[in-house]
Amino acid sequence: MSKDNQILEEFTSKEYEHGWSVNYEADEAPIGLNEDIIKWISTKKEEPLWLLEWRLKAFKTWKTMTEPSWANVKYPKVDLQSLRYYSAPKQSNKPKSLDEVDPELLQIYERLGINLNEQKKLQGIAVDAVLDSVSVGTTFKATLSKLGIVFCSFSEAVKEHPDLVKKYLGSVVPMTDNYYAALNSAVFSDGSFCYIPKGVRCPMELSTYFRINAANTGQFERTLIVAEDEAYVSYLEGCTAPQRDENQLHAAVVEIYAAKNAEVKYSTVQNWFPGDKNGKGGIYNFVTKRGICAGDYSKISWTQVETGSAVTWKYPSCILKGDNSIGEFYSVAVTNNYQQADTGTKMIHIGKNTKSRIVSKGISAGKSQNSYRGQVQVMKRADNARNFSQCDSLLMGDRCGAHTFPYIDINNSSAKVEHEATTSKIGEDQLFYCNQRGISTEDAVALIVNGYAKEVLNQLPMEFAVEAQKLLALTLEGSVG
Amino acid sequence: MLSIKNLHASIEGTPILRGINLEVKAGEVHAIMGPNGSGKSTLASVLAGREEYEVTEGEVFFKGKDLLELAPEDRAREGVFLAFQYPVEIPGVSSTNFLRTAVNQVREYRGLEALDAVKFLTMMKEKMKLVEIDQKLLSRSLNEGFSGGEKKRNEIFQMAMLEPTLSILDETDSGLDIDALRIVSNGVNQLKSKDNATIVVTHYQRLLDYIVPDFVHVLYKGRIVKSGTKDLALELEEKGYDWIKEAIDSEATV
Numbered sequence: 001m002s003k004d005n006q007i008l009e010e011f012t013s014k015e016y017e018h019g020w021s022v023n024y025e026a027d028e029a030p031i032g033l034n035e036d037i038i039k040w041i042s043t044k045k046e047e048p049l050w051l052l053e054w055r056l057k058a059f060k061t062w063k064t065m066t067e068p069s070w071a072n073v074k075y076p077k078v079d080l081q082s083l084r085y086y087s088a089p090k091q092s093n094k095p096k097s098l099d100e101v102d103p104e105l106l107q108i109y110e111r112l113g114i115n116l117n118e119q120k121k122l123q124g125i126a127v128d129a130v131l132d133s134v135s136v137g138t139t140f141k142a143t144l145s146k147l148g149i150v151f152c153s154f155s156e157a158v159k160e161h162p163d164l165v166k167k168y169l170g171s172v173v174p175m176t177d178n179y180y181a182a183l184n185s186a187v188f189s190d191g192s193f194c195y196i197p198k199g200v201r202c203p204m205e206l207s208t209y210f211r212i213n214a215a216n217t218g219q220f221e222r223t224l225i226v227a228e229d230e231a232y233v234s235y236l237e238g239c240t241a242p243q244r245d246e247n248q249l250h251a252a253v254v255e256i257y258a259a260k261n262a263e264v265k266y267s268t269v270q271n272w273f274p275g276d277k278n279g280k281g282g283i284y285n286f287v288t289k290r291g292i293c294a295g296d297y298s299k300i301s302w303t304q305v306e307t308g309s310a311v312t313w314k315y316p317s318c319i320l321k322g323d324n325s326i327g328e329f330y331s332v333a334v335t336n337n338y339q340q341a342d343t344g345t346k347m348i349h350i351g352k353n354t355k356s357r358i359v360s361k362g363i364s365a366g367k368s369q370n371s372y373r374g375q376v377q378v379m380k381r382a383d384n385a386r387n388f389s390q391c392d393s394l395l396m397g398d399r400c401g402a403h404t405f406p407y408i409d410i411n412n413s414s415a416k417v418e419h420e421a422t423t424s425k426i427g428e429d430q431l432f433y434c435n436q437r438g439i440s441t442e443d444a445v446a447l448i449v450n451g452y453a454k455e456v457l458n459q460l461p462m463e464f465a466v467e468a469q470k471l472l473a474l475t476l477e478g479s480v481g
Numbered sequence: 482m483l484s485i486k487n488l489h490a491s492i493e494g495t496p497i498l499r500g501i502n503l504e505v506k507a508g509e510v511h512a513i514m515g516p517n518g519s520g521k522s523t524l525a526s527v528l529a530g531r532e533e534y535e536v537t538e539g540e541v542f543f544k545g546k547d548l549l550e551l552a553p554e555d556r557a558r559e560g561v562f563l564a565f566q567y568p569v570e571i572p573g574v575s576s577t578n579f580l581r582t583a584v585n586q587v588r589e590y591r592g593l594e595a596l597d598a599v600k601f602l603t604m605m606k607e608k609m610k611l612v613e614i615d616q617k618l619l620s621r622s623l624n625e626g627f628s629g630g631e632k633k634r635n636e637i638f639q640m641a642m643l644e645p646t647l648s649i650l651d652e653t654d655s656g657l658d659i660d661a662l663r664i665v666s667n668g669v670n671q672l673k674s675k676d677n678a679t680i681v682v683t684h685y686q687r688l689l690d691y692i693v694p695d696f697v698h699v700l701y702k703g704r705i706v707k708s709g710t711k712d713l714a715l716e717l718e719e720k721g722y723d724w725i726k727e728a729i730d731s732e733a734t735v
Binding site: 427429430432433434435437439440441443447448450451452454455 | 529530531532533552553554556557558562563565568569571572573574578579580582583584586587590622639643
């Protein structure tokens with residue numbers, strides 16, 4: 001057995017850090033999926049009739065759809081009837097502010113390193129904390145509202161800003177878009193809503209921290225971000241879940257709308273429970289994320305660091321409708337043990353002089369499978385569209401797989417599309433070189449991997465970048481002897 | 482400082498080293514010469530702890546410690562430095578970042594405090610002069626796109642930063658033009674002290690004009706077959722290796 005293989009035998013020693021759960025008294029929907037459940041959720045959330053009708057319509061469509069099978073992932077079929085679609089911590093009085101939120105719930109976040117106390121919090125990041133099916137609190141709401149920025153839970157937005165929600169909900173990801181998006185449209189329970197009015201540059205990072213706690217419960221959240229003309233916002237998303245033997249489903253929808261000259265930066269550090277080293281348990285992460293650069297000169301930039309989940313199926317995309325609009329996708333996806341990831345992006349060039357840039361860095365270890373799937377589409381009237389794609393794969397050991405599926409569809413002869421791809425292995429040579437300088441093998445792997453992913457990590461806001469670097473090192477800890 | 486006794490090593494079952502004996506004391510410079518395939522680079526790799534070589538017999542003590550028992554990183558931390566014949570590229574990791582990690586891990590092992598950014602940069606600036614290396618080069622990805630000369634200079638720069646007690650230079654002269662050779666040798670000479678030792682592995686005598694050895698050993702078929710002073714190197718330069726090969730080979734057939 002070569003050293004590389006021995007190295008990888010020891011790859012799995014690190015336990016998932018956020019695998020704990022707490023017991024809280026829950027307000028739960030009965031198990032199963034049918035119209036009554038959807039009505040139950042809608043009633044629970046005191047929703048207006050139009051939204052219930054929207055949900056039911058989505059459900060009706062969903063029933064006619066089949067689960068997609070084109071992704072390069074294998075997993076047993078999820079029995080959607082055995083899941084619970086709503087689970088929320090019971091709170092006797094609806095808290096009006098963070099001070100009234102049950103301290104025990106706040107403690108969950110504190111344990112995850114997310115302090116929801118505004119005084120203690122790092123300046124410059126506002127957080128919406130979503131636990132299972134509901135948002136438990138949002139920080140800095142008042143500060144932001146002075147600028148006209150709305151940042152709150154989705155449920156609250158439905159109540160307080162129904163016109164905005166009605167206008168944009170489903171406008172980027174239609175309820176019938178795909179199997180999981182339709183399911184989400186029918187049963188979504190909460191998420192974050194963010195609205196930046198015309199000409200406002202959001203002064204702090206907005207972030208949502210998603211935590212799945214309950215067992216046998218799917219998390220179906222929706223995030224909607226609207227940036228009006230000349231607005232700017234940087235938005236962060238983080239996620240963790242307890243370690244459980246059963247697989248859990250997470251099917252989210254994120255919609256971004258960018259008007260003229262608006263810019264939205266969306267960053268994700270996804271660290272859902274990936275399953276244990278034998279591939280038992282873990283989150284099925286089936287997510288639809290899409291943004292539309294509706295206005296001229298608008299820009300949407302996706303950055304993702306994907307380290308968790310048993311199965312990931314996720315393609316944050318940009319519809320470049322406005323002339324001169326820009327779409328970007330920066331991704332690091334790490335898979336270890338039996339994890340499977342099929343992730344990438346779609347860049348749809350509709351407007352003239354639209355530009356897109358794709359940088360995807362896959363890292364596969366253990367017996368995992370890591371696929372990049374990306375589509376670049378240039379429509380007929382998209383004169384002078386430009387795309388640059390770079391897809392790199394880094395392999396650790398010889399039992400994992402890296403795959404690249406680029407789709408290019410050009411309908412305008414003035415388009416310039418470039419695609420570069422590389423595959424490399426962390427070599428014994430590199431490790432030995434580091435060792436010979438006194439660097440431990442574990443730190444050498446971290447160094448090499450972070451160097452490899454640098455171009456993507458550089459896109460993340462500072463605090464997140466540090467976090468992501470640690471996470472990469474942690475995910476690969478024990479990978480080498 | 483270094484004591485090698487009857488060292489045998491093989492790779493994938495093929496014996497390469499067949500009984501090396503060598504004593505290196507502090508303050509000394511030893512040159513290991515020999516024809517291609519004689520086992521020079523293997524000796525360097527075995528001392529540094531490269532795992533594809535299997536030590537089948539013999540022992541190596543370094544400052545009283547059983548070197549062969551130590552992991553490669555611990556050998557480095559104890560003060561063994563190998564200047565690679567082919568330095569490895571690490572994309573996305575700057576030389577500065579790489580070295581800071583290395584220096585601080587070595588310091589930690591030796592019970593010293595980690596250097597903060599300011600102290601580290603001060604030290605770097607000072608050592609950079611030794612090998613006339615440009616700071617721009619050090620902010621680039623380690624060895625990526627470096628010329629042959631830049632890579633070798635970077636090796637000696639790292640050596641200066643890590644302050645080893647035993648430096649092994651593996652064919653450091655290969656691929657260097659005469660100016661680079663002078664700069665690199667100059668750096669090595671300045672780092673020389675009564676407390677450290679250097680083993681220079683080379684095919685050509687040329688390097689030894691610059692780095693003057695106290696002892697020269699000729700390696701052939703995995704053994705040191707001849708030892709002498711720097712005059713031996715000059716003799717080899719003049720006569721080649723054939724006379725030694727013939728002498729040894731005829732001995733073997735007797």
